[in-house]
Amino acid sequence: MADAVRDFAALFDGLPAAFLVMDRELVIVEANHAYCRLLGRDRNQLIGRHVFDAFPPTPESLSEDGGNPLETAFLRARDEGSTESLPLFTYDVRDPTTGELVQRWWSLVCAPLPGADGSTDHVLQRIEDVTDYVRNREDDRSHTRDVEAELFVRLREVESARAAERSAAQRVSALGGAALRLAQAQHQEVLIEVVAGLGLEAVGAASVEIALVPLLDPDGPLDLWQVTNTAERRVTTRGELARDQVSHLATALRTGLRSIEPECIVVPLSAGDGPLGALAFCWPETRAIPDVDVDLVETIAVQYGQAVARLRARETEQAVAADAVSMSEALQRSLLTEPRQPEDVLVVARYRPAAQRAQIGGDWYDSFRTADGRTTLVVGDVSGHDEESAAVMGQVRNLLRGIAYCSAAGPATVLTRLDHALVDLDVGGLATSVLLTLQEGPGEGERTMHWSNAGAPPPLLRSPDGSATLLQPEPELLLGLDPETGRSDHRLVLPLGAGVLLFTDGLVERRDADIEDGLEWLRHTVSGMPHHSLAEICDELLRMVEGYAEDDVVLLGVQVLAPADIDLRSVAVPGATARPRRG
Template identity: 40%
Template structure:
């Protein structure tokens, strides 16, 4: 016998029944003695909550209708101390007769703590005392002879003493191997938390395969037209390159098991050569043994929900004897790997779908965000940056164009939502607005009203915020003191004065940066989003701007933060823009985006105009 017993074989060889659960009372491992006791298979238990696998109706209940066993688990979780539950009656299946029988068992549950001192696992020992319980129930009435009573009592005490001695010996063995058992249970938990197939193999090698006494292993995963193998480094780089992927008709045991769903055991070189003779020489197990240096192999299907996902390959550097107890452990470990692989594949599918959704939405957005107009006397710069979280692409847009009457028109908007539907709706809203504004020589408020009616009439069904701006040069003679304050009128007595007119449908307010660095938020009374009420009253607002002034339009991704209000974000923008007043419009936009690159959780659109 080898000097060092591996954890799984020790666990399987224990004469007393043992069960390992995590802190959520999900069964992570059982040994054969426990399976014989409860009349179930490992696949019936592993991965299930304890009280789903063992219904309350089969257990003793307290006065509140709660299983005594659950009370024991709760006490251990709360106190982090072992707890022994006296003998309780259970109803289990007798594997020999197929009938439900009565069993009396006493349980001791021991917590396994993590590095932080929290309960990570529960290790439970179950001791059957059915014979003793029946003996007590069969004690003779008082009128029987004292001699008979003493004889029965002595017999019962002797049996109890023998059982107590066996239990003490088992517990002593458990204490000497507690660290090994904890390592085994930890391996099971870590396999369940692997993030991808590569990490799954790494965890298998570091914890699971080591607990099996194995030299190395692999996980084979079925795909559409190929079987991919993630092979542990311990089997050699040549093996990882030679068999990283194989066709589904390959006769390599890993592929055969992954396709057929059957277990393949090759305990020694003779069995491997016999496999070659039966299945053909290419690629041969002789080559596999020569490349990896491993003469013994166990290949187990990874099945979940009635489907075979792949196979688990375990390799030993010495010949093996696959006893029923060892196979029970291998099957249980494969069940854990299958559960982890299924979870990895589901998450990968979700990530792929989210990435594809994001890519399609971003492509649609960029196709609609055309180059800005270049009217004389005006600089217009635009920027679009999608959210860092790839699944959160939405309906932000910008546009700038010259209308049929020669008026420069700017717009920034945001369709409500973060998905492909929002991006598609954005395209409809943008194109409708462009068509209405280009065709009809109307002020911004009227254009937004007409857009609202078109959205309703065409059943677009989108909600959006937007700010629509027109800008045109005016002469000093056109600047009327009746329309503007005397101070503003005097300030605009210079060539290059422009009249800026805008209407805001529920969007963050524009920011005007004067040449000397003073920033002005063009706040107005709040008005409805587009898509709510087509006949909503909308207003135009006007301001005169001097040469060298910069107008900044933006979407809320620039000023929204998870732990701050919109007002806080707007205050930050006002202060920051003041320090960047001398920057070119392009540098202004790039600096702002760089400052929020780590905090922005939504798409950002910027449009900067300088007169």
């Protein structure tokens, strides 16, 4: 598209006629070389100035009532969308040699330039210096009749030239609009609509045919669009036709060469890596096709081919990205298995990916029994949100599970051994984690909880009465930085009905707020749900952060059950025998 824009800018600047372009406020936005040369002005001194600041009206250029006919013509072109031709117009310019003002006579035309929505957003002015003609006429008064006859002929020529220039201006406007919309189009149907509308307008043809070679099967049936533009209606049809059934397009498709017939211009569509199809503009009658029409069709074909290639490349990239995300998500799901459900406690797990990121990340949870019978729960978070972080998460999770299963040591020692393993095995990456174990407590039905925190948010204790408290011992250094760092075990006795919620920072961390505020929000929210089950609390928390969480969220809760509650486990945890819900 950049090449097409440069080509269009070079075409505009190289036009032999003098053109000036203004926005709706009549501020100059472009002037071609012929315009600047004719008026002896520098382009950079014109752009950005109001047209009547750059060219103040002279008394001779105003009407008898003091109005400015030129301004009136500009406003009518802008507001009414009409092309305005002015009578011979006088405006003095400075002679580049003497620096003195010299009277000059001009032929002026102004035309509207529509934007993408069809309304006028720019005004185009074309000027022609007719001073020599006027002066010659004044110099020879004795040949009045001849001059008048010549003037009549010249006026007819001027009118014809103006009509041709109006047509050229409209074509330039349509071609510019087509180039802009083709560059912005996001769907193939929009490309067809642009070529059928602004393309036909620029070329002046009656119909257009577009045949595209299918991306996945270049030898298969063609995608064909046939568009007819008439005064009454525009009809678009699409069909699947064999290659040899497309009469107008067969030559371009077969040879890759353009074909010019008395009623049709056919050019191939191509991109850097091969042919895409062919494009044909057709007229209902036999006609002599000028070179300018051929150049316009080839320009549209280049822009259209680039747009099709861009859309196809984007579709391919999106498909590859979707496959990669799907594979990574499948890997992550395979690692987030259903938590084990010991007889005397209830375990609930939830996972939800970040709202603004792909469905992969480094957050995980795990729940299992060690060799000595302790119930173990862990949540963790590996830095990053891509395939690599998901792979590192799998290694960290499995290492921790293996070390914890075979060790009778407390959580702090297990995390220290994991830290050494991550460094010695060169796993890479940084991670936070909370490791928690449960075993029989001192009283009937009670459980003793030991935990250690490596850089993660603190566990949330939910008392039997429904109140919530953050277990606030300062988290210690995260995993992967210094295996020699000291780690601490913490101990708490859980009575019947008490529970603990482990979570990753995506639940409470926000870019525009302090994490302490998020932790207090969590404590207050859970305290306000005294009659909710553990599963209901987890589901409600995820609902509350939906659309706001900037990171993945893992929730892993455990509750000490009374004997009467054990048989109600499947009711308290909907889908307990299935995979954990991802929100």
